[in-house]
Amino acid sequence: xxxxxxxxxxxxxxxxxxxxxxxxxxxxxxxxxxxxxxxxxxxxxxxxxxxxxxxxxxxxxxxxxxxxxxxxxxxxxxxx
Numbered sequence: 717x718x719x720x721x722x723x724x725x726x727x728x729x730x731x732x733x734x735x736x737x738x739x740x741x742x743x744x745x746x747x748x749x750x751x752x753x754x755x756x757x758x759x760x761x762x763x764x765x766x767x768x769x770x771x772x773x774x775x776x777x778x779x780x781x782x783x784x785x786x787x788x789x790x791x792x793x794x795x796x
Contacts, residue, residue, distance in 0.1 A: 717731075717733040717756070720732055726763050730764065733760035733763060734756075736753075750783050754780050754783045754784050754790075757776045757780035757790070761777045761780065762793060777794040
């Protein structure tokens with residue numbers, strides 16, 4: 717996802733971040749997988765902001781915030 721986002725292939729980046737989110741079983745979302753999941757939600761939010769899909773980006777920010785309310789990057793994205 718990060719490579720695709722850097723290459724400005726935003727729809728591919730969104731697809732990769734979504735695959736990352738979907739790959740984490742719900743039973744592991746609060747355990748050891750919470751950090752990668754947090755980053756996928758945060759990065760997908762940034763991608764969706766770039767695509768102009770603000771409502772979906774906000775939903776991703778809220779999901780990331782529920783995983784870690786102290787994650788500054790997602791707080792800044794939410795404020796946008």
